[in-house]
Amino acid sequence: MKLLIKGGTVVDPAARRMYRADVLVEGDRVTAVDKRLAGGDARVFDAGGKLVFPGLIDMHVHLREPGQEYKETIATGTRAAVRGGFTAVAAMPNTKPVADTPAVIRYVLEKAREAGLARVYPVGALTRGSRGEELSEIGELKAAGAVAFSDDGRPVAGAGMMRRAMEYARMLGVPVISHCEEPSLAAGGVMHEGLVATTLGLRGIPAAAEEVMVARDLILAEMTGCHLHVAHVSTAGAVRLIREAKARGVRVTAEATPHHFTLTDRAVADYDTLAKVNPPLRSDADVAAVREGLGDGTIDVIATDHAPHASHEKNVEFDLAAFGLVGLETAVGLVFTELVADNVLDVPAAVAKMSLNPARILGLQAGIIEPGAAADITVFDPEAEEVVDPALLAGKSKNTPFGGYRLKGVVYAAVVGGRVHLRDR
Amino acid sequence: MQAKHLLGLAELSAADIEEILNNAVPMKQVISRDIKKVPTLRGKSVVMLFYEPSTRTRVSFELAGKYLSADTVNVTTGLSSVSKGESLFDTAKTVQALGADLVVLRHPSAGASHLLARLIDVPVVNAGDGMHEHPTQALLDLFTIRERKGSIKGGKVVIIGDVLHSRVARSNIWALTRFGADLHLVAPPTLLPAGIEQTGVTVHHRPEEALVDSDVVMVLRLQRERQRQGLIPGVEEYAKLYGLNAERLNLARPDAVVMHPGPINRGVEIADEVADGTRAVITDQVTNGVAVRMAVLYLLALGRMN
Numbered sequence: 001m002k003l004l005i006k007g008g009t010v011v012d013p014a015a016r017r018m019y020r021a022d023v024l025v026e027g028d029r030v031t032a033v034d035k036r037l038a039g040g041d042a043r044v045f046d047a048g049g050k051l052v053f054p055g056l057i058d059m060h061v062h063l064r065e066p067g068q069e070y071k072e073t074i075a076t077g078t079r080a081a082v083r084g085g086f087t088a089v090a091a092m093p094n095t096k097p098v099a100d101t102p103a104v105i106r107y108v109l110e111k112a113r114e115a116g117l118a119r120v121y122p123v124g125a126l127t128r129g130s131r132g133e134e135l136s137e138i139g140e141l142k143a144a145g146a147v148a149f150s151d152d153g154r155p156v157a158g159a160g161m162m163r164r165a166m167e168y169a170r171m172l173g174v175p176v177i178s179h180c181e182e183p184s185l186a187a188g189g190v191m192h193e194g195l196v197a198t199t200l201g202l203r204g205i206p207a208a209a210e211e212v213m214v215a216r217d218l219i220l221a222e223m224t225g226c227h228l229h230v231a232h233v234s235t236a237g238a239v240r241l242i243r244e245a246k247a248r249g250v251r252v253t254a255e256a257t258p259h260h261f262t263l264t265d266r267a268v269a270d271y272d273t274l275a276k277v278n279p280p281l282r283s284d285a286d287v288a289a290v291r292e293g294l295g296d297g298t299i300d301v302i303a304t305d306h307a308p309h310a311s312h313e314k315n316v317e318f319d320l321a322a323f324g325l326v327g328l329e330t331a332v333g334l335v336f337t338e339l340v341a342d343n344v345l346d347v348p349a350a351v352a353k354m355s356l357n358p359a360r361i362l363g364l365q366a367g368i369i370e371p372g373a374a375a376d377i378t379v380f381d382p383e384a385e386e387v388v389d390p391a392l393l394a395g396k397s398k399n400t401p402f403g404g405y406r407l408k409g410v411v412y413a414a415v416v417g418g419r420v421h422l423r424d425r
Numbered sequence: 426m427q428a429k430h431l432l433g434l435a436e437l438s439a440a441d442i443e444e445i446l447n448n449a450v451p452m453k454q455v456i457s458r459d460i461k462k463v464p465t466l467r468g469k470s471v472v473m474l475f476y477e478p479s480t481r482t483r484v485s486f487e488l489a490g491k492y493l494s495a496d497t498v499n500v501t502t503g504l505s506s507v508s509k510g511e512s513l514f515d516t517a518k519t520v521q522a523l524g525a526d527l528v529v530l531r532h533p534s535a536g537a538s539h540l541l542a543r544l545i546d547v548p549v550v551n552a553g554d555g556m557h558e559h560p561t562q563a564l565l566d567l568f569t570i571r572e573r574k575g576s577i578k579g580g581k582v583v584i585i586g587d588v589l590h591s592r593v594a595r596s597n598i599w600a601l602t603r604f605g606a607d608l609h610l611v612a613p614p615t616l617l618p619a620g621i622e623q624t625g626v627t628v629h630h631r632p633e634e635a636l637v638d639s640d641v642v643m644v645l646r647l648q649r650e651r652q653r654q655g656l657i658p659g660v661e662e663y664a665k666l667y668g669l670n671a672e673r674l675n676l677a678r679p680d681a682v683v684m685h686p687g688p689i690n691r692g693v694e695i696a697d698e699v700a701d702g703t704r705a706v707i708t709d710q711v712t713n714g715v716a717v718r719m720a721v722l723y724l725l726a727l728g729r730m731n
Contacts, residue, residue, distance in 0.1 A: 195620030199435060201535035201557025201592060204619055271536030315514055317534035319555070 002026050003418060004039030008047030008379065013054065013352030014368050023052060025375040028417040032371055045420065047379050050412055053351045054367050055087030055376025058328060059358040060152075060177075060231055060255060060303035063089070063120070066107060067096025072308035072396045074108065077328070078117035080306070080395035082421040084329040085411035086354075087376040088119035089306075090362060092152045093130065100125035100136040102144035109145050118416060119376070121147045121362060126165050126176060132156045135165055142172055147362045150177035152231060153278075157183050159216055166226035175227040175253075175361055180213035180238065181205075181279065190319055192265040192280040200271065202318060205280050211237040218245045221252055229361055230254040232305050234279040236289030243298040253361050254293070255301035258327060258334035259401065261290045261344075267401055273314045273321035274401040277307070294353065295344045301361065302353045304331045308397030326400050329393050333407030336382060341408060347382075377415040384410040426724040430542045430549045433558035435599040442564070442600065448720035449568050449713070455492060456715055466495035466726055472525040473552075474516065474541075475501045476532045481687055481711070482552050482562075486529050489718035495526075495726075513537060517544040527726055530554070535592075548725040556590050556618075561721060562686050563596030565714040567604070569706055570641055572713070573682050578605035583635045583677075585611040585667055586645025586694055589618045589656075593686045594645060598624055609635040611667065615656040632667055636676040643684045644669050647694045660693055670696040674704065682706045 003025040010021045010033065022037040023030060063077040072080075074091075081089050091108055093099030099108065105122045112120035124146030128134045130153075138149055149169055155178065156162040162178075169176045186209040191197050193204020214230055218241060221228035233239060233254050242254050259277060264284055267275035275281055293299040307324025314321050335354070339345045345353070356367030366376060388405045390398040414421045426441050434442065455463055471490040475483055483499065490497040500520075513532075520528055527548045530538045535555030542549040553559040570577055582601055588594045588610050601608050602625045609627045610617070611634075622628050629635040636642065647667075649660055657663050674683065683695075683705045691697055699705060 193619045195623050198618035198620050199595075201555050201595060203556075206619075271539045312512070312514075316512060317532070317540060318536045319534040 001418065002039060002042035003045060003415070003420065004037060004042040005045045005047050005052055005377065005379065008050045008052040010052045010369055011348055011351045012368065013348050013356040016348040018347060023369060023377065025415070025418050028375050030369055030371055030373045030375050033369055045413070049381070049383065051347065051380045051382055052369065053378040053380060054355040054369050055414065055416065056085050056332065056354040056378045057088045057358040057364070057366060058086045058304050058306065058331065058354070059090040059301060059362060061089040061091055061306040061328065062094065062308065062324070063091045064308060065095065065111060066104065070310055074111040074120060075115040075117070076394070076396040077306070077308070078112060078115050078120060080326070080328040080393065081118035082414040082416065083394040083411070083423060085332045085378040085380060085414055086118055086328060087378060087414050087416045088121060088366065090121045090123050090147065092150065093123050093125040094153045098125045098130050099123070100128050100130070102140050105141055105144040105146050117421065121364070123148045123150050123152070123177060125149070126151045127156060127161065130154045132158060132161055135168060138168055138174070139172055142174055147364070148175045148177050148229070150179065150231070152177060152179045155179050155181045155183065155213060159220065162217065163220050163224060166220050166224040166228070170224055170226040175229045177229045177231050178213070178217045179231050180210050180217060182209045182212040185209035185212060190276060191268050192282045194265060194283055196265040196268060200268065207235040207237055207282065207286065210235050210279055211241060214238045214241050218242070218250055218252060222248070222250045225251065227251045227253070232257050232260060232279055232303070233290060233293065233299055234260045234282050234286060236286050239289045239293035239298055243293065246298060253300045254298065255303040256290045256294060256299045257303060257305050258331050258338070259325060261287060261294065262334055262338050263401065271318045272401065273316070273318055274325060274399055276318065276321050276323055277325050278323040291339070291344050294339065300353060300357045302331065302335055303358070304328055308395055309399050310397060314399050324399070326393065326395055326397055328395060330388055330400060330402045330405070330407065332380065332411055333386065333409050334402070336409035337407050375415055375418040378411065379413040379415070380409060381412045382409045386410050426728055429728060430538070431560050431721055431725065432538045432542060432549065432551045434560045434563055434596045435558065437560070439603055442567070445564055445717065445720045445724060446568050446571065448724060449716040452719035453713065453716035455719070456712065461492050462494060463492065464494045465723055466490070466493040469526040469726055470496045470498065470524060471527045471529060471722060472520050473497060473499050473529040474520065474531070475499065477502070477553070479531050479553070482531060485711070485714045486552060486718050489715050489722055492715070493719055493722060495722065513540060514544060517541050521545040521547055527722060548728070550721060550725065553592055555592065556595070557592055558596045559592040560596050561714065561718050562593045563600045564721070565710055565717040566597055566643065566684060567600055568713045568717050569684065569710050572709070573706060574640060577601065579607065580640040581607045581609065581638060582641040582643065583609045583611060583639045584643045584645065585632055585669060587616045587647055587651060588612050588621065588645070589616045590648070591645050597643065598626060602626065609639070611635045613657065616651070632669070632673055633676060636673055639677040640681055641684065642669060642674065642677055642681060644695045646686065646688065647690055664693050668694055668696060669699050671698050671702070674699055684710055687711070
């Protein structure tokens with residue numbers, strides 16, 4: 001089975017360049033990248049006027065399976081992924097049961113194989129049950145296929161526990177992904193602490209809740225030599241701390257989400273539970289700082305923190321509503337509309353943050369289109385536009401705050417291991 | 426009245442507030458009559474959903490409805506499906522299906538009345554939602570200030586106490602600043618909400634600084650659990666530093682009035698001699714509350730009839 005992706009502009013994030021070329025895929029591999037390739041009997045895929053990216057990777061996704069299949073399944077979540085242009089996702093371990101045993105890791109991988117859509121790289125729990133009390137079997141989990149470790153959503157409260165986890169992870173050469181939130185500062189909060197929260201009478205989560213924990217984890221990363229990856233950076237202070245640590249040589253990488261570089265706490269006005277997310281949507285200054293951090297390389301990765309919830313978990317009092325929003329199907333459009341169009345990032349830099357950089361962090365052979373590489377490719381139409389209609393999302397849950405947003409740039413197809421998933425229109 | 430619901434004063438127009446206050450004047454006359462009943466809302470049903478214990482506000486709304494000849498029904502936590510885990514969504518649908526013409530909601534979650542107003546096609550009155558707003562309390566406070574002082578504009582109003590947790594304070598901040606009061610807040614930093622200084626108020630930590638030449642002093646209730654939450658060292662120290670006593674009140678203008686939304690913690694936020702003194706208008710506030718709530722029910726029901 002041969003496939004010729006013809007006439008597109010290939011984006012090479014490693015060389016930070018774009019060039020016109022055809023891409024020939026044979027089986028599950030790229031076999032040639034060159035101008036005007038003759039495909040012979042290959043099926044021709046016309047990519048004229050489109051951008052051809054190395055397959056995009058979302059390294060922060062909640063697929064909810066096993067245990068909460070009413071929100072999302074691995075099949076529906078990976079369908080949303082390919083529809084959003086992601087050929088691979090990293091699945092967070094806060095399932096039921098928590099992914100703290102090899103059996104759960106293998107289950108996730110098996111379900112992903114059955115679904116046959118995007119690749120799924122499981123993230124293992126850092127501590128048993130993500131309770132922050134005992135180390136999980138990090139070595140066994142890695143052997144079963146876990147590519148990183150995290151207690152996402154339930155930050156490790158004890159600094160001593162985090163230290164040991166980082167020491168152990170360093171030995172195994174796996175990154176620790178930290179959801180940085182000091183529980184005693186965040187306690188009871190449901191949105192960013194500030195004038196909007198005060199006006200709405202909602203309890204705030206101060207920026208300091210994130211920054212105190214980022215500072216702690218940076219110090220522990222420096223102490224242990226472990227690779228720390230800071231998840232969903234949302235505050236100006238956190239960006240500054242990471243920038244300073246990188247300058248010092250600390251092994252740290254970081255990610256930001258489309259909602260944190262697009263929306264502020266004003267999105268919560270009128271108690272819109274679709275904008276209830278943790279970390280919360282923050283101030284204008286924080287959004288500006290996250291964009292600056294993306295622009296200057298302090299923030300390496302754009303990830304969605306895709307967090308599906310059923311409508312009955314959102315259509316309730318704000319205090320009671322679940323935290324989180326779905327992001328897989330709006331992320332690339334938001335990156336181009338908010339960052340590329342605003343000259344925060346050029347196209348290769350934007351693509352790097354969604355392919356090459358997460359691949360490097362997770363130790364994956366991915367992120368470049370070249371002969372011999374796996375045929376994971378995203379085809380994107382930068383001129384097309386679409387208005388987000390939550391009802392049309394492919395994922396099981398529709399909890400996006402971006403309904404009605406006009407996005408410039410639409411994913412056209414995702415190719416995973418040579419299999420083409422065309423965006424159904 | 427333009428607004429379909431009364432959810433909060435931050436979003437209510439000055440004209441609507443004026444209309445409510447103006448309509449409360451004849452309503453107060455009805456209350457002072459021997460036979461306190463007018464047929465205005467005869468055949469209309471007012472459902473009061475109380476997800477939080479409240480005697481004063483509930484009784485005030487109930488009497489307001491009855492004086493207007495409406496049929497009033499109370500649904501209180503512990504007595505209904507509210508405590509069986511039925512969601513606000515489903516309760517709202519049920520109440521609408523039962524034929525309520527107006528719903529009064531008291532709820533521990535901020536924004537609950539906004540949610541209810543989105544779910545049902547009936548006017549909703551917010552009777553207090555979490556730390557968000559308690560609009561009828563602030564309306565009765567405005568009414569009381571006008572009654573005593575003639576006007577709000579330019580008057581110096583001091584609010585002392587737990588602004589952080591107070592929906593009464595928030596509603597009053599929006600209304601009093603909108604009507605041109607010189608508004609001062611007094612609390613320790615641990616009881617002030619983030620960004621409050623950006624709302625056009627002056628913030629103080631010492632009551633002595635704020636009280637000088639004030640026309641109105643509003644005292645907020647202090648919940649004892651604030652000590653357990655680590656927000657104040659103790660009730661005794663709070664009483665000493667922030668309690669309104671005669672000595673502090675002497676800093677205010679001689680004709681200043683003292684207000685309190687109730688219920689009072691005597692000896693904590695307010696001393697006996699002040700609560701029972703000649704400058705306290707706390708019982709007037711209670712009477713005015715019924716008048717203002719009658720005006721609110723009347724105007725919202727009327728808007729629906731039109």
